[in-house]
Amino acid sequence: MNKTYCAAPWHGLHINPMGDVKTCCAGDPNMLGNLNANSIDEILQSNIMKEIRATLREGRMHEQYCYNCIQSERYGRSERHWHNSVSEDFDSSQAALDYHRPVLVDVRWNITCNQSCNYCGDKCSSKWAALNNVPFKSQVRPYYQQVHEYLEQHRGWLREVALVGGEPLLLPENELMLDIIPDGVKISLITNFSVDLEKNKIFRKLKNKNNVSWSLSFDNIDERYEYVRYGGSWNQLTLNIKNLKSSTNHAVSIHAVYNLYNCTRLNELTDWAKDCGLNVEWASLYQPDYLDPLKHKNEIKNLAITELKTFLRRDDLTDSERDFFTTALNNFNGAEEQDEALKLAQHIHDIETLYHPDKAGYFLKLWPELACALGPL
Numbered sequence: 001m002n003k004t005y006c007a008a009p010w011h012g013l014h015i016n017p018m019g020d021v022k023t024c025c026a027g028d029p030n031m032l033g034n035l036n037a038n039s040i041d042e043i044l045q046s047n048i049m050k051e052i053r054a055t056l057r058e059g060r061m062h063e064q065y066c067y068n069c070i071q072s073e074r075y076g077r078s079e080r081h082w083h084n085s086v087s088e089d090f091d092s093s094q095a096a097l098d099y100h101r102p103v104l105v106d107v108r109w110n111i112t113c114n115q116s117c118n119y120c121g122d123k124c125s126s127k128w129a130a131l132n133n134v135p136f137k138s139q140v141r142p143y144y145q146q147v148h149e150y151l152e153q154h155r156g157w158l159r160e161v162a163l164v165g166g167e168p169l170l171l172p173e174n175e176l177m178l179d180i181i182p183d184g185v186k187i188s189l190i191t192n193f194s195v196d197l198e199k200n201k202i203f204r205k206l207k208n209k210n211n212v213s214w215s216l217s218f219d220n221i222d223e224r225y226e227y228v229r230y231g232g233s234w235n236q237l238t239l240n241i242k243n244l245k246s247s248t249n250h251a252v253s254i255h256a257v258y259n260l261y262n263c264t265r266l267n268e269l270t271d272w273a274k275d276c277g278l279n280v281e282w283a284s285l286y287q288p289d290y291l292d293p294l295k296h297k298n299e300i301k302n303l304a305i306t307e308l309k310t311f312l313r314r315d316d317l318t319d320s321e322r323d324f325f326t327t328a329l330n331n332f333n334g335a336e337e338q339d340e341a342l343k344l345a346q347h348i349h350d351i352e353t354l355y356h357p358d359k360a361g362y363f364l365k366l367w368p369e370l371a372c373a374l375g376p377l
Contacts, residue, residue: 006080007087011103017111026068026079035143050097106162109173113166115231160186194232215255263293263304290343299373
């Protein structure tokens with residue numbers, strides 16, 4: 001059996017908007033500690049962190065703290081591959097249990113966001129927090145200075161810094177982060193990219209950086225985009241893409257999550273992306289299950305399989321796209337029938353009545369094939 005390695009517990013620093021430190025981006029819901037109660041050093045040198053390192057040093061993924069990566073690798077790739085690609089020269093089998101250096105950093109200061117995407121929630125978006133009447137505070141928190149000082153102290157180790165969110169272009173703390181990051185360090189953004197760039201200070205600083213990779217977070221186009229990525233404007237997004245491509249030489253791609261909303265529209269998104277000179281980098285859906293086409297009855301799965309087979313006949317796919325969806329098709333062919341229809345129906349009802357009532361009836365209008373397969377909602 002091949003052993004499994006991961007650099008994340010030794011070379012990663014991931015902090016969520018609540019101040020929770022976790023092993024990697026996919027660490028939810030298993031947190032290592034919270035910076036409102038403990039220091040960075042206390043958390044990174046805790047007993048549980050050493051246990052995780054010890055497990056990985058033996059060549060095994062930790063059943064609890066690596067669970068999402070274990071699940072994600074049913075589609076072939078996970079956060080583990082990202083960490084290992086940034087730390088190619090790192091050998092976890094030889095690393096000390098108390099060793100840590102921030103090589104790949106992902107700090108999410110708070111959940112300020114201008115969208116309430118249909119598969120997001122109030123732990124990740126201030127828009128969702130407002131819809132659910134969840135108290136939200138956007139002010140600077142006591143641990144922010146500690147995090148900046150830690151990164152300043154170890155800035156020579158940085159190889160890649162991920163700016164995520166909330167929406168990273170709306171988080172003022174990222175301005176100071178950009179001043180800390182040495183020239184040449186890769187800056188990776190996952191952004192909904194629907195802000196007004198002409199007024200955005202963070203965008204102006206990023207334009208002066210020479211190693212920036214933009215992952216534009218959306219997975220549908222036109223009306224379907226505005227239904228799923230609620231609060232976003234398709235016109236603003238396309239205008240911003242033209243602005244970015246004409247004013248920088250930065251790498252730009254689409255970061256899409258494979259889910260029920262696009263499982264019958266893969267070719268539509270890909271055609272549009274190719275016309276714009278963009279590649280689509282696909283990621284697995286961690287949750288909720290009712291938006292995973294693999295977790296539905298055969299009527300839904302067969303629609304997804306038909307689209308997958310058509311999609312895989314294309315001759316313009318990247319190796320990454322082909323590998324991802326070949327694995328997805330294999331998973332569909334070997335999966336037992338499940339039925340998340342009732343939960344999906346409740347989700348659509350809540351979206352169109354409680355949260356985004358101006359979109360009432362749009363699921364039926366925009367995805368008639370899925371609505372027919374689901375039956376009366």
